[in-house]
Amino acid sequence: MQSDVLEKFLKYVKIDTQSSYGAECYPSTEKQKDMLLLLVDELKALGLPDVVMDQYGYVTATLPSNIPDGHPAQGKVPIIGFIGHVDTSPDVSGTNVSPIIHENYDGGDLVLPGDTSIVIKAENNPYLSGFKGSRIITSDGTTLLGADDKAGTAEIMAALGLLVADPSLLHGDIKVAFTPDEEVGNGTKYFDVEAFGADLAYTMDGDVLGSIETENFNASGATITIKGVNHHPGTALNKMVNSLRIAGRIVAALPEDMAPETTRNREGFIHPNDVCGDVSSLTIKLIVRDFELNGLKQKEALIEKLVDAEIERNPRAKIELKIEESYLNMRMKIEERPDIVENAMEAVRRAGLEPIRKPIRGGTDGARLSFMGLPTPNIFTGGHNFHSKLEYIPVDAMDKAVEVIVELCKLYVERA
16 A cells, blocks of 8 residues: 655655744744645645635545445444644754655664764664664754654545545545644644534544554643742842742652653653743743543642642742643543544554554643544554654654554444
8 A cells, every 4th residue: 555655744844833832823833824725735636625724724624435325334434534733842943854764774873964963772762673674764853853743644645645546445524634733732722623524533643653542641730920029139138038949949849759750651740841030020830740630630739738838938928829721631532432442443453553552641632622522532653752853753654554544444434
């Protein structure tokens, strides 16, 4: 099953689509529309009849069913959606991405030519060993690659091309959507599930070959605002209340075994990821994550306890805590539709892989969509080391992801 996924991926990663935190506009960066408009043109070139980019930048389209009259599945196949996002992480530059294809990978370290200090070490990347002799794509080391999620987008587009080109590949109505601003937590902010019209969907935004992700962190964000009392340091005795010292005590009191750098698998964490301010006032921003809702609430309660202790210790300071929910674990919604997961796992098997069901140590558009009424587990793209200059993706893995999409579409017809 030969597709043009590599060609599309190499084209997409060269388009700068980095999103931005805190922007008041939507999408957060205008340049995301460059790729979204390209996708509009490509979808129209495939002959899809209802290609639209709405005022928010969401691109949607339908590949109509090709099930012939009189077929037993006619009128019984659910409408499947496939969703990818076009933006790349604000954490690492996505400008002037120069993709490098490492032909016939020898199993050793990958030295990136644009910055030879950037090395993808084989010993730290165990999945690389499974692709010895294959083609591996990286950036040149000066930027991220953008496989998150331009690989998923390329895979959806390549699968559509195969389905259009081969009428013998029977499928029901297929909806596709490409979203902006996923990396800044706003990928579904204005997404109209009812207008999209799918009965179920899959995001193509995972990593490890063969993996199906059906749950994610419960997530919240905590903001601590501290207003101290500034004073000339030479005469500050019993007068200064230093906001930085208060902040330092709060951060230092967070358990070391409850940090991103000390947790794995299903362990949650509290992550102070931004401190901004000075002696007189500052803010601390923390992200809180746990797969269990009660675990999330316990971590939020811990932060509240630390803040209360500083309020009692510093009566002349003004210290406030604000906690906001970000997203919830989609597991509780996905469990209501076990058929969606089983079909994905069977499609992976039909592509010659062993399915791996695992949780996402992060979030996904599928989490919010699942709570908006569209159950949406996540399927692998094959990429690794997202949001970093060490990002890589094997071409063989992208080919397999395309195959899984096609097999899924066929499977829903067979099981209708």
